[in-house]
Amino acid sequence: MAYLGHAALLLALALSIFGAGLCIVGERRRIHELSVAGVRAVLGVTFLIVVASAILLTAFFVHDFSFEYVAGRSGTDMPLRYVITAFYGGQEGSLLFWALISGVLASVAFSRNRSRFPRIVPYAAATFLVLQSFFLFMLTFVASPFDISAVTPAEGRGLNPLLRDPGMLIHPPLLLAGYASFSVPFAIAAGALFSGRMSLEWLRFVRKWALIAWAILGAGIFLGGWWAYRVLGWGGYWGWDPVENVSLLPWLTATAFIHSILVQERRGMLKVWNVGLLLASYVLAIFGTFVVRSGLIQSIHSFAISLVGPYFLGFLVAVTLLSVGLIGWRLSMLQSENTFDAVLSRESGFLLNNLVFVGIAFATFWGTIYPVVSEALSGERLTVGPPFYNQVNGPLFLVLLVLMGIGPLLAWRRSTVDAVARVARLPLLFAVVTIIAILVLFGQPKAAAGAAAAVFAIGAVFVEYWRGAQLRRKNAGDSWLTAFATLARRDPRRYGGYVVHLGVAVIAIGIVGSTFFKSERQVVLSPGESVNIAEYTLTYDRLGETQQADARVVTAYINVESGGRDRGGMEAKRFFYRDFESQPTTQVAVNTVGFDDVYVMLTDWNDASAASLHIFVNPLVPWVWVGGLIYLVGMVVVFWPAPVPQRAAVRSTVPEGRERYGSAAT
Amino acid sequence: MSAEALIVTRVERRHPWRNVRLLIVAAVIVATVGFLVFSAMGSSMAYFQTVGELRAADRDLTGEPLRIGGGVLPGSVEQELGTELRFTITDGTDTLPVVYDGVVPDIFSEDVQVVAEGRIGPDGVLVADTLLAKCPSRFEAEDSATG
Numbered sequence: 001m002a003y004l005g006h007a008a009l010l011l012a013l014a015l016s017i018f019g020a021g022l023c024i025v026g027e028r029r030r031i032h033e034l035s036v037a038g039v040r041a042v043l044g045v046t047f048l049i050v051v052a053s054a055i056l057l058t059a060f061f062v063h064d065f066s067f068e069y070v071a072g073r074s075g076t077d078m079p080l081r082y083v084i085t086a087f088y089g090g091q092e093g094s095l096l097f098w099a100l101i102s103g104v105l106a107s108v109a110f111s112r113n114r115s116r117f118p119r120i121v122p123y124a125a126a127t128f129l130v131l132q133s134f135f136l137f138m139l140t141f142v143a144s145p146f147d148i149s150a151v152t153p154a155e156g157r158g159l160n161p162l163l164r165d166p167g168m169l170i171h172p173p174l175l176l177a178g179y180a181s182f183s184v185p186f187a188i189a190a191g192a193l194f195s196g197r198m199s200l201e202w203l204r205f206v207r208k209w210a211l212i213a214w215a216i217l218g219a220g221i222f223l224g225g226w227w228a229y230r231v232l233g234w235g236g237y238w239g240w241d242p243v244e245n246v247s248l249l250p251w252l253t254a255t256a257f258i259h260s261i262l263v264q265e266r267r268g269m270l271k272v273w274n275v276g277l278l279l280a281s282y283v284l285a286i287f288g289t290f291v292v293r294s295g296l297i298q299s300i301h302s303f304a305i306s307l308v309g310p311y312f313l314g315f316l317v318a319v320t321l322l323s324v325g326l327i328g329w330r331l332s333m334l335q336s337e338n339t340f341d342a343v344l345s346r347e348s349g350f351l352l353n354n355l356v357f358v359g360i361a362f363a364t365f366w367g368t369i370y371p372v373v374s375e376a377l378s379g380e381r382l383t384v385g386p387p388f389y390n391q392v393n394g395p396l397f398l399v400l401l402v403l404m405g406i407g408p409l410l411a412w413r414r415s416t417v418d419a420v421a422r423v424a425r426l427p428l429l430f431a432v433v434t435i436i437a438i439l440v441l442f443g444q445p446k447a448a449a450g451a452a453a454a455v456f457a458i459g460a461v462f463v464e465y466w467r468g469a470q471l472r473r474k475n476a477g478d479s480w481l482t483a484f485a486t487l488a489r490r491d492p493r494r495y496g497g498y499v500v501h502l503g504v505a506v507i508a509i510g511i512v513g514s515t516f517f518k519s520e521r522q523v524v525l526s527p528g529e530s531v532n533i534a535e536y537t538l539t540y541d542r543l544g545e546t547q548q549a550d551a552r553v554v555t556a557y558i559n560v561e562s563g564g565r566d567r568g569g570m571e572a573k574r575f576f577y578r579d580f581e582s583q584p585t586t587q588v589a590v591n592t593v594g595f596d597d598v599y600v601m602l603t604d605w606n607d608a609s610a611a612s613l614h615i616f617v618n619p620l621v622p623w624v625w626v627g628g629l630i631y632l633v634g635m636v637v638v639f640w641p642a643p644v645p646q647r648a649a650v651r652s653t654v655p656e657g658r659e660r661y662g663s664a665a666t
Numbered sequence: 667m668s669a670e671a672l673i674v675t676r677v678e679r680r681h682p683w684r685n686v687r688l689l690i691v692a693a694v695i696v697a698t699v700g701f702l703v704f705s706a707m708g709s710s711m712a713y714f715q716t717v718g719e720l721r722a723a724d725r726d727l728t729g730e731p732l733r734i735g736g737g738v739l740p741g742s743v744e745q746e747l748g749t750e751l752r753f754t755i756t757d758g759t760d761t762l763p764v765v766y767d768g769v770v771p772d773i774f775s776e777d778v779q780v781v782a783e784g785r786i787g788p789d790g791v792l793v794a795d796t797l798l799a800k801c802p803s804r805f806e807a808e809d810s811a812t813g
Contacts (some may be wrong), residue, residue, distance in 0.1 A: 610748075
C-alpha cells in the first residue's frame with residue numbers, strides 16, 4: 001500500500017514536469033495539441049494525488065501502523081473524526097493536503113476555462129505544474145507520508161490533545177486550503193503575463209479565483225480564532241502571535257486586490273499594483289508556510305522544525321524572483337489607461353483603502369520579522385508584542401471601517417461633498433449618536449470611535465440597499481422583498497459584497513466590546529462558594545471526575561445568576577488523554593447571556609475539591625461569531641450563480657453599465 | 667472568437683498620479699502608517715533572550731522589558747492552589763527564577779519550553795506578566811521523545 005502511494009506521487013512528479021514542458025513547447029511552437037495535452041496533465045497529476053491521499057486516508061481508517069505517519073498521530077481508541085484530522089495533522093500530510101487542494105482547484109479552473117483562454121491557460125497550467133512539482137518533490141524525497149517503519153507498533157501514539165477538538169476538524173484544513181488555493185490565481189496571473197494577454201475577460205477570470213482563495217483563507221483564519229477562544233482558555237480569540245500574523249498577511253493583500261481590481265476593470269488603472277498584490281498574496285502564503293515550518297521566528301506554536309525549512313526558503317526566493325521578473329518584463333503592457341480625476345471618487349476610495357490594507361500588512365510583517373531584523377542589524381534580538389499591533393493596526397482598521405462606509409457611496413470618476421453628504425446623512429447621524437452614547441455611558445473614546453465607525457459602515461450598507469431597492473420599486477414596480485432579492489441576484493458581486501461589509505462591521509463591534517469592556521478574575525472557591533464579576537454571580541457547586549474512552553475528565557460544575565435570575569449551569573473541564581497525561585487540555589465553559597459571554601476555565605484543584613477558576617466576562621464576543629456568519633452568507637451571495645440570461649450577456653460582451661473608458665477593446 | 671482577443675493595445679502613456687491632492691492624501695496615509703509603526707515600536711519593544719544571553723549581557727537589564735525563552739527546570743515548579751506560580755527557567759547551564767501570577771498554559775510542565783515576559787526585580791527574580799508555553803509541536807504527537 002505504502003509503495004503504491006509513493007509510486008503515485010513519483011508518477012505525479014514526473015507527469016507534472018512533463019506536462020509543464022508540453023505546455024511551454026506547445027505555446028512556443030504554436031502546436032495546439034501539445035498545449036491541450038499539457039493542460040490535461042493537470043488533471044492527471046491531480047488524479048494521482050487523489051489516489052495517494054486515498055491510500056493514506058485508508059491507512060488511517062484501518063489503523064495500519066506500519067506507516068510511520070499513521071502510527072505517529074493516531075490510535076485505535078480515537079474517535080473516527082479525529083482519525084481523519086490526523087491526515088493533515090502532520091508535516092507530510094499537510095503537504096499532501098496542500099497538493100490535493102491546489103490540484104483540485106486548478107483542475108476545475110483550467111479545464112473549465114481552457115477554450116475561453118486558449119493562450120493564457122497553457123502558460124497558467126505550466127506555472128501551476130512547476131509549483132506543484134515542488135510540493136511533489138518534497139512529498140517524494142524530503143517528507144514522505146509513505147515511509148514504513150522497521151517495526152510495526154501495536155498501537156499508535158495518538159493525536160496531540162490540543163487538536164482533539166471539533167474546531168480543529170475544519171480550521172487547519174481551511175487555512176491550509178486557503179494558502180494552497182492562492183496558487184491558482186497566481187498561476188492565472190503568471191499565465192497572462194507570460195502570454196501577454198490581459199483582457200477584461202481575464203480580469204474576471206482571475207478575480208473569481210482570487211475571491212475563492214480569499215474566502216477560504218478568511219474562513220480558516222476566522223475558525224482559528226473560534227478554536228483558540230474555546231480551547232486555549234486565555235479568554236481571547238486573536239493574540240498577534242507570529243503564526244497568526246503570517247496567515248493574516250496574504251488575506252490582507254488579497255482583500256486589497258479584490259477591491260482594487262474593480263478599478264482596473266472599470267477604468268483600466270492600477271494594473272501593476274493589482275498584479276503585484278495578487279502575486280504578493282501567493283508569495284506571502286509561501287512565506288507563512290516557511291515561517292511556520294522553519295522555526296525562523298519564535299512562536300508559541302512552533303510546529304515540527306524540520307528539514308522542510310530550507311527548501312521552502314529556496315522556493316520562496318524563486319517564486320518572488322519570478323513574480324518581480326514577470327512584472328518587470330511586462331511593465332509596458334501594464335500602463336494605466338486613465339488618471340485619477342478627483343480625490344472624492346470611487347477609484348480614489350479604493351486606492352486609499354488599498355494603501356491602508358497594505359499599511360496594515362506592512363506593519364504586521366515588520367513586527368513579525370523584527371526579531372530577525374534587529375538581530376541581524378544590532379546583534380540584539382528585540383521583539384514586539386500584541387500592544388505594538390494594537391497601537392498600529394487599531395487606528396488603521398478604524399480608518400478602513402470609515403472608508404468601508406464611505407466608499408460605496410462615492411461615484412466613479414468624481415463625487416461632490418454635497419452628494420455624499422446627502423446619502424450619508426443617516427449613517428452619519430447614527431454614528432454621532434453612538435459616539436455620544438458611549439462617551440456618556442462609559443467614557444471610553446477609543447471604544448466610541450470604533451463602534452461609531454462600525455455603525456456608520458452598517459448604516460451605509462443599508463443606505464445602499466435601500467437606494468437600490470427604491471430604484472427597482474420605481475422602475476419595475478417590485479415589492480420591497482422582491483426588490484431586495486432581485487438586487488442580490490442581478491449584481492451578486494456588489495450586493496453580496498455589501499453583506500460581507502455588514503459582517504465585517506458586526507465583527508468590529510464585537511471586537512470593540514470584547515477589547516474595551518472585558519472583566520477578568522482569578523479565584524479559588526470551595527464547593528458552595530460564590531464570586532461576583534461584572535453583573536454576574538457565579539456559584540461553584542462541585543468537582544466531578546469521569547472516564548471516557550481515551551481520557552479522564554475532571555469537571556467543575558458552576559451555576560450563573562444575574563439580575564436575580566438563574567442563567568444556567570456551566571461545566572468547565574480538563575481532559576487527561578491517554579499517553580498525554582502531563583498535558584491536560586481545557587474545555588472552557590462558555591455561557592452566553594444576552595450579549596455577554598461568561599467564560600470559565602478550570603485551572604487547578606486540590607483534594608478538598610477547592611477549585612481555582614479563571615473567569616472572564618467578554619461582552620459582545622457573540623457578535624464576532626454572528627458577524628462571521630453574516631460574512632459567510634455574503635460569500636454565498638457573491639458566488640451564487642447569476643441568472644442565465646445575465647450570464648450569456650456577460651460572456652458575449654462587456655456587461656451593461658460597465659462601459660470602460662479609454663480602452664481599445666474590440 | 668475567444669475572449670482573449672480583446673487585447674488592450676498600447677495606450678499613450680499617462681501618469682496616473684498626476685492628481686496632486688490625491689497624492690497628498692496618499693502621502694498622509696503612508697506617513698501615518700510610518701508614524702504609528704515608529705511610535706509603537708518604542709513602547710512595546712522587548713529584548714528576546716535566553717538565560718545565557720541575559721547573563722552574558724554587558725549592560726544591567728534590571729527593570730528593562732524582557733522576553734526570556736528557555737526550559738522549565740525539573741523540580742523547580744512550586745504552586746499552591748490559588749497562589750502565584752514560581753519556577754526556574756534554564757537554558758541548560760544558566761538559570762533564572764521566575765514568579766508569575768496569571769493563567770498558566772495547559773501544557774506548562776517541567777521540561778517544557780516557555781517564554782516569560784516581564785521585568786527583573788532588584789531581587790533578581792523575573793516578575794512575569796505573560797507566560798507562554800510552546801507546544802512541543804502543534805501538529806505532531808510528542809516528537810521530542812523520539813526526535
